[in-house]
Amino acid sequence: MAAPPYATPLQKSWYYALRVICGLIFFFLIAPIVVIIPLSFNSVPFFTYPMEGFSMRWYEEIFGDSPQSLLWQRSIVNSVVIAICSTALATVLGTMAALGLTRAEFPGKSLVMAVLISPIIVPIVVIAIGVFYFYAKIGLASTLTGIILAHTALGVPFVVITVAATLQGFDHNLVRAGAILGAGPLRVFRKVTLPIITPGVVSGALFAFAASWDEIVVVLFLASTEQHTVPRRMWSGIRELLSPTIIAAATLLVIVSIALMFTMEALRRRGERLRGISPG
Amino acid sequence: MTTSNDALVRFIDVQKTFDGETLVVRNLNLDVADGEFLTLLGPSGSGKTTTLLMLAGFETVTHGDILLAGKSLKSTPPHRRNIGMVFQNYALFPHMTVEENLAFPLESRQAGKAEIARKVGRALEMVQLTGFEKRRPGQLSGGQQQRVAVARALVYEPRLVLMDEPLGALDRQLRENMQYELKHIHESVGVTIVYVTHDQGEALTMSNRIAVFNDGAIQQLASPSALYEEPENAFVAQFIGENNRLTGVVKSVNGSECMVAIDGGGEVAAAAINIGGTGSRTTLSLRPESVRIDPPADGYPDRFEARIEEILYMGDHVRVRVDVCGHDDFIVKVPRSREAPALAVGQTRTIGWHPGDCRALDVA
Amino acid sequence: MATASPPNGGADANGATTPSAATTPSAADANGVFTVDGVPLKIKLRRAERWARLRAIGLIVPLFLFLMVSFVLPIFTMLWRSVENPEIGLVLPRTAARMQAWDGRGFPPNETLAVVVEEFVAAAGDRTIGKAAKRLNYHVAGYRSLTMKTARRLERAAKQQGMEALLAGPDLIERFKGIDARWGERRFWTILKQASPPHTAFYLLQSVDRDFDEDENVVKVGEHRAIHVDILGRTVFISVNVTILCLLLGYPIAYLLATLPTRQSNVLILLLLLPFWTSLLVRTTAWLVLLQNEGLVNDLAITVGFWDDPVQLVRNRLGVYVAMVHILLPFMVLPMFSVMKGIDPYHLRAAASLGANPLRAFLRVYLPQTIPGVGAGVLLVFILSLGYYITPALVGGPRDQMLSYFIAFHANTTVNWGMAAALSLVLMCCVAVFFAMYQRLVGVGNVKLG
Numbered sequence A: 001m002a003a004p005p006y007a008t009p010l011q012k013s014w015y016y017a018l019r020v021i022c023g024l025i026f027f028f029l030i031a032p033i034v035v036i037i038p039l040s041f042n043s044v045p046f047f048t049y050p051m052e053g054f055s056m057r058w059y060e061e062i063f064g065d066s067p068q069s070l071l072w073q074r075s076i077v078n079s080v081v082i083a084i085c086s087t088a089l090a091t092v093l094g095t096m097a098a099l100g101l102t103r104a105e106f107p108g109k110s111l112v113m114a115v116l117i118s119p120i121i122v123p124i125v126v127i128a129i130g131v132f133y134f135y136a137k138i139g140l141a142s143t144l145t146g147i148i149l150a151h152t153a154l155g156v157p158f159v160v161i162t163v164a165a166t167l168q169g170f171d172h173n174l175v176r177a178g179a180i181l182g183a184g185p186l187r188v189f190r191k192v193t194l195p196i197i198t199p200g201v202v203s204g205a206l207f208a209f210a211a212s213w214d215e216i217v218v219v220l221f222l223a224s225t226e227q228h229t230v231p232r233r234m235w236s237g238i239r240e241l242l243s244p245t246i247i248a249a250a251t252l253l254v255i256v257s258i259a260l261m262f263t264m265e266a267l268r269r270r271g272e273r274l275r276g277i278s279p280g
Numbered sequence B: 001m002t003t004s005n006d007a008l009v010r011f012i013d014v015q016k017t018f019d020g021e022t023l024v025v026r027n028l029n030l031d032v033a034d035g036e037f038l039t040l041l042g043p044s045g046s047g048k049t050t051t052l053l054m055l056a057g058f059e060t061v062t063h064g065d066i067l068l069a070g071k072s073l074k075s076t077p078p079h080r081r082n083i084g085m086v087f088q089n090y091a092l093f094p095h096m097t098v099e100e101n102l103a104f105p106l107e108s109r110q111a112g113k114a115e116i117a118r119k120v121g122r123a124l125e126m127v128q129l130t131g132f133e134k135r136r137p138g139q140l141s142g143g144q145q146q147r148v149a150v151a152r153a154l155v156y157e158p159r160l161v162l163m164d165e166p167l168g169a170l171d172r173q174l175r176e177n178m179q180y181e182l183k184h185i186h187e188s189v190g191v192t193i194v195y196v197t198h199d200q201g202e203a204l205t206m207s208n209r210i211a212v213f214n215d216g217a218i219q220q221l222a223s224p225s226a227l228y229e230e231p232e233n234a235f236v237a238q239f240i241g242e243n244n245r246l247t248g249v250v251k252s253v254n255g256s257e258c259m260v261a262i263d264g265g266g267e268v269a270a271a272a273i274n275i276g277g278t279g280s281r282t283t284l285s286l287r288p289e290s291v292r293i294d295p296p297a298d299g300y301p302d303r304f305e306a307r308i309e310e311i312l313y314m315g316d317h318v319r320v321r322v323d324v325c326g327h328d329d330f331i332v333k334v335p336r337s338r339e340a341p342a343l344a345v346g347q348t349r350t351i352g353w354h355p356g357d358c359r360a361l362d363v364a
Numbered sequence C: 001m002a003t004a005s006p007p008n009g010g011a012d013a014n015g016a017t018t019p020s021a022a023t024t025p026s027a028a029d030a031n032g033v034f035t036v037d038g039v040p041l042k043i044k045l046r047r048a049e050r051w052a053r054l055r056a057i058g059l060i061v062p063l064f065l066f067l068m069v070s071f072v073l074p075i076f077t078m079l080w081r082s083v084e085n086p087e088i089g090l091v092l093p094r095t096a097a098r099m100q101a102w103d104g105r106g107f108p109p110n111e112t113l114a115v116v117v118e119e120f121v122a123a124a125g126d127r128t129i130g131k132a133a134k135r136l137n138y139h140v141a142g143y144r145s146l147t148m149k150t151a152r153r154l155e156r157a158a159k160q161q162g163m164e165a166l167l168a169g170p171d172l173i174e175r176f177k178g179i180d181a182r183w184g185e186r187r188f189w190t191i192l193k194q195a196s197p198p199h200t201a202f203y204l205l206q207s208v209d210r211d212f213d214e215d216e217n218v219v220k221v222g223e224h225r226a227i228h229v230d231i232l233g234r235t236v237f238i239s240v241n242v243t244i245l246c247l248l249l250g251y252p253i254a255y256l257l258a259t260l261p262t263r264q265s266n267v268l269i270l271l272l273l274l275p276f277w278t279s280l281l282v283r284t285t286a287w288l289v290l291l292q293n294e295g296l297v298n299d300l301a302i303t304v305g306f307w308d309d310p311v312q313l314v315r316n317r318l319g320v321y322v323a324m325v326h327i328l329l330p331f332m333v334l335p336m337f338s339v340m341k342g343i344d345p346y347h348l349r350a351a352a353s354l355g356a357n358p359l360r361a362f363l364r365v366y367l368p369q370t371i372p373g374v375g376a377g378v379l380l381v382f383i384l385s386l387g388y389y390i391t392p393a394l395v396g397g398p399r400d401q402m403l404s405y406f407i408a409f410h411a412n413t414t415v416n417w418g419m420a421a422a423l424s425l426v427l428m429c430c431v432a433v434f435f436a437m438y439q440r441l442v443g444v445g446n447v448k449l450g
Ligand SMILES: Nc1ncnc2c1ncn2[C@@H]1O[C@H](COP(=O)(O)OP(=O)(O)OP(=O)(O)O)[C@@H](O)[C@H]1O
Pocket: B018, B019, B024, B042, B043, B044, B045, B046, B047, B048, B049, B050, B051, B198
């Protein structure tokens, strides 16, 4: 796209200046993430270009069978288990609550809403030490269960917000149509409501997954070595000696992020298409 | 004859409120006969949709009861009522194809595969949409969506179908076509239809009977012709069709006739329909087409001098606005014909009407 | 059509035609709020709608209870710790009671001191004295060693002479002074008194650099201990700067995205979302790698000739700003973008056609309309940066740490829960104020993601 032909020279220069400025800002946003990924394939433990040679040794440190590697693998398993469990829990609880919130008015609704989304507002350190302090008393500190519960709380607001937003565009007459056509409440929910809100539910679940997958501070307080996740192992590494193994682990995280992001985009576009075709 | 015993639907003293303060439906008593096309007609906010939703089971009845085929609906949830419904925005399931939309009610009733295929095919044939089975609602035009909605409401052969302004979203041309199609479907299927609209033309064309709603109550329930020709109160007279109003005081009542002194001067004979005793105020209602300019001497005892204020050429007729008895919004319709009197603005002419066409009603 | 008759003769058999209803108000109207059978409408209505409401609430309750137990309760329990003061009461219960009764003038009376001696000896015996000593040390450095030393000496003396002899004599205070001269200063005794009650404002005062003096007046703490207000100021200062930087960088981007054709802006939004979805730790690590002395940026700059020796770019304020702006920028752009997207581009053209020069048109017509988005973005970024911990901890130096760091420090390293809780409360209050503003501007229900 070029500047419109009727533009004055001043407008033209401004037009290109804006694009140059924005290009630089996008470079600032993207470059750091892109630039470190090749470094995880560097054959020597230095973080400079040009690279000495290509090697998979840092990935071997993660996936091999040395004691260190076993710790990495264990942390991957922990991350996956925690993220999946807390996502499942947050999705079920959050979807139910969003359905209830959009169905009825009741006193104190905005207060309830504030409680439900507070986990993304309260500073993470406060959450972490609060949960640590309390869970330690009831024997949940240093357990996977404790971390899963805390991560569920962190993921819930995303599910509530996205599902509630989807329900706001939901035509309530569809539920009525389903009922008058002879389907009981459960069938209506399964066959009508759920398929239509599914993109919202899945988006919420993806957010919840990402929130747990990337989370570090709660794990920092709540986990002992047994429960270390990938970010937590990276954290130890960063604080001691920044090795390319960390960058390899970071690359793995980035790949998961990109996968989540593209799933989300696909869902959003599908949702827009569906919304576009609903009559009225 | 319809008697209250073979009514398909009965509303008994039904009241409805949303906020506990105002009644949206007041004390509704209404019978819908089996096989009838009954229209609920009324201005916006008069409670038509609410009445329909109570019948469908989506709104609770605050007081009173609704019977379907003699049985109270109080403890029957919507999905057990076996009623069909066409929504204003059609409420087609956007994630299902046309075929799946039509199959949905049949599957809910555990129909077999073969039966479903047969009934879906027949329903699509009925609304002339064969060949559209695999489309999604978003890939259909407004009129086609509307027909799918009708087919979906009929495919499981309910005895009663409710329609809430089903043609409201269509353009005029399409709406008139659909009116005929719906009418045909009603006649060929023999289903009972309760229809909501605020378009009186639509109501007059399609219905067997019309219930005129205002402010949560039925003002009159009658056939289209009776409603138009014999409105029983000023609201109905004003709401259905065009209407001239003259206000005055009842001078004397003589059986079905009365004499009324018009406020602007003059006295007329009128049919006593809905008036108090002598001395009470009344509204006279006159259809514009019942008024003649230069009427013949006999049969038109009510005669007035009127000044022509405005003439509008409408094609098949001419609308003449005259000033009579101090009312300058009095309309006369003159059919276009060779014998039509030559008119000009500013003339003073005699107008007259038959006393039977002039109905003395309540003060609205 | 006008002559069509009803199918079945069509008379209104049940008398549903009630013209009177039009003119006479119904009973319900006259009485306002009663049904035909006399039950107030409101009650009838409530009965009818209770069920629907209960079902809706039933759907919310599981999550609500879950959050209450797993999230809200823990945080409140922890925050409550900021006024709890159990240590002295647990370790030295009778001392605590006696000290609270003491009026704080002169030295505690002899009977009270006798109780102190007894309990110091007992606590030294079962090794619980350390807990009390640690608690007292929060008030003034050195109190821990003073307590430990005194308790050990008293315990030894009790063993040698017997408790009876130890408590004999009219002036027990002299015995304390004999162990350590500091017992001769009244403030060590008033501190013991102030540390005795089960609840205390001590931590909260400390979190704003205040303390009680010997006469229970609130005073500023000494210069070398007054760090918390500084930290709070630094936290706010860094957050403000990060917010401003994000606004400056974010506005052009949001503007470009909103004015580009959808196809192009969709691609650019993906570029914006990639960092948004990338783990915070990964991005912080990336900056650490890039900015360290042997890192890419220094390497490049030296090669090109910008500077000759590596420049410190990380583990200082500069690193904190760079990394935090990088992480928070998408949060600034997205709300602004969604507002700008809704602005009719014809407004600008209309202004231009009215003869306004482009800059003027932009300032007078476009900018004011973007204010809601700017407000939402600014508040969001500010709220989020107030709580930052990981990024400053990794890329900042010791003087760049924010409030969260010290909360974690007190919880983790010194295990001073009172202080951690009090600082948490301060941070929560700051966030709450700005969140309330955000809520006014955006509304909780309208929080959008991505
Ligand atoms: N869910 C509701 N809560 C509160 N009031 C309502 C609700 N639904 C309808 N009303 C009120 O009840 C009255 C009747 O509404 P209804 O929808 O039945 O009117 P209608 O005759 O269908 O009008 P229209 O022709 O505009 O569709 C209106 O005043 C409306 O505001």
